[in-house]
Amino acid sequence: MHRHSRKTGALRRKSLIGLVSLAVVSAVTFAQPASATDLPVWDDYSYAAQTAVIEALDKKFEAAHPDVTIKRTQRTFEDLGLTLRLAVSAGDGPVVTKVNQGAKDMGAMAQKKLLLPLDEFSKKYDWPARQSESLLARDRWSKDGQFGEGPIYGISGLAEIVGLYYNEQVLKDAGVELPLKTFDDFLAALDKVKEAGQPPIAMGTAKNHLALHLLAGISQAHIDAKSRKQIDDLIYGRGGSWKTDGNLESAKLMQHWAEDGYFYNGFQGISGDDAVQLFIAGQGAFLVSGTWYFGDMQANPNIHFMAIPAPKGVNHPLSVGGVDLAWAITSQAKNDKMKDLAGSYIDYMVSPEAAVEWAKAGYLPSTALPKDADLDVSPLLSEGLEMWKSLNANDAIGHYPDWSTPTMLKTIDDNMPLLLAGQQTPAAFVDKLDADYSSYLASK
Structure with a gap:
């Protein structure tokens, strides 16, 4: 893991800005509307730092389009999943919206023609010059319902990495030496932190999906990028099975950690967002989640970000x-x-x-920063930028498991509490995921 000082200056800014490798910068252009109009927009930016950015961007867009008013509606991730399809079907939804790329949301809406193909805009604005095809493929759905192929139905503004947040001071107090080089180092660190009387892993399962992030994160850290075809096939609905040694061992670890005191006391009654705030306040050594928390995490300078360490023999973990x-x-x-x-x-x-x-607010953009951008990049964001560069260079960006079927997120949400409470075996948990997937394949 690379260390980053707090020094600022043109040289540091120039080197960090060059880390993003996916885009060729082009001038911002606007298509001018012919008459005054409202543009209804739904987004999922519900954190304070995110809201500040999106509101600033909306104001700039309106300034460039004096006869346009953005009618913004803020939704949580969960609210979007529950309401978007119904609202658009009823003719009462947004014109522009954020939408989850998986089969449950984007796939289903594309099939029902509730979303419009965006290929003409991709060509007009040259989006492939800004983002790689491997990223754009996550917004493609074919006419026959094949994920990763066909027209493009969306494009994203932020990059996301689910990685390992760690509190350097908590680890130091527990006698843990950094950097953590292997998965065994990570397991040993958990034990040391527990012995020192701190909760090793920040966890809350009453709301949000920290448990899913942890399960998927440790499972995919055991997959080398050169062997990624199996997980790619699963996510894109090409076939396969969730009953793998990696998924089973990850479920076993999750159950062990839950039952043996590696999570917060009472984690079942704590939401994911509240667990993040406890972690920022200095409670716990590790938290596995995404870069969307960068804006909040910067409040504690002891918090850093890295990839989940891989076991020996895995050179480029997902x-x-x-x-x-x-x-x-x-x-x-x-x-x-x-x-x-x-x-x-x-x-x-x-x-x-x-x-x-987005970068000014501490978030990781999916489009490259301009070479002449005058930015004071935070240490946490610089760690994310370097990870993003490395993951793309090694084709090591993994997947969210819930994208694989329209019902996978519900299946995981329904069964994860049983697994963590010891009321379901790890093998039975993995069987539930596989049964969901097999049923989806049979229905296609």
């Missing part, structure tokens, strides 16, 4: 992640003028200018 929920245009865009306005808005949200605003 890290769960990719991009945040995609910007998409719904069937509410009834005419070409509204479609063009919506396309222009989405293009601005994935522009280099927007990337700068």
Whole structure:
């Protein structure tokens, strides 16, 4: 793991900005609407730091389009999943929205023609020059329901990595030596922290999905990028089985940690977001989740970010992640003028200018930062940028398991509490995931 000082200056800024490797910077352009109009937009930016960025971007877009008013509606991830499809189906939803890329949301809405293909805008604004095809493929759905192929239905503004947050001071107090080089080092560190009287892993399962992030994170850290075809096939619905040694061993570890005091006391009654705040306050040594918490995590300078260490023999481990929920245009865009306005808005949200605003707030943009951007990149963000560069260079960006079927997230949410409470064996837990997947394949 690389260390980063707190020094600022042009040289440091120039070197860090060069870390993002996926895009060629192009000038921001706007398609001008013909008449005054409202643009209804739904997004999932519910954290304070995220809200500040999106509101600033909306104001800049409106300033460039004086006859346009953004009608923003803020939704949580869960609310979007529950309400978006129903609202658009009823003709009362947004024109532009964030949408989860998996089969449950983007896949189902694309099949029902509730989302519009964005290939014309991808070509017009040259999105492939900003983001790699491996990322854009996560927004593709074919006419026959094949994930990863066919038209593009969205594009994302933020990169996401699910990795290992750690509190350097807590680890130092427990006698843990950094950096952690292997998965065995990580396991040994957990034991030392527990012996020192601190909760090793920040966890809350009453809401959000920290347990899913931990399960997927440790499982995919055991997969070398050169052997990623199996997980790719699972996520893209090409076939396979969830009954792997990696998934089974990860479930066993999760159950062990839950039963033997490696999580917060009473973690079942703590939400994921509240667990993050406890971690920021100095309670716990590790937390596995995504870069979307960078803005909050910067409040504690002892917190750093790294990939989950791999076992020996795995040279380029996968890290769960990719991009945040995609910007998409719904069937509410009834005419070409509204479609063009919506396309222009989405293009601005994935522009280099927007990337700068996200980076200023401590978040990891999916579009490259302009070479001349005057940024004081935080130590935490610099760690994320370097990880993003490495993961892309080694084709080591993994997947969210719930993208694999329309019901996988519910299956995991229904069975994870049973696993962690010792009411379900790890083998039975993995069987539930596999049964869900087999049922989905049979229905296609």
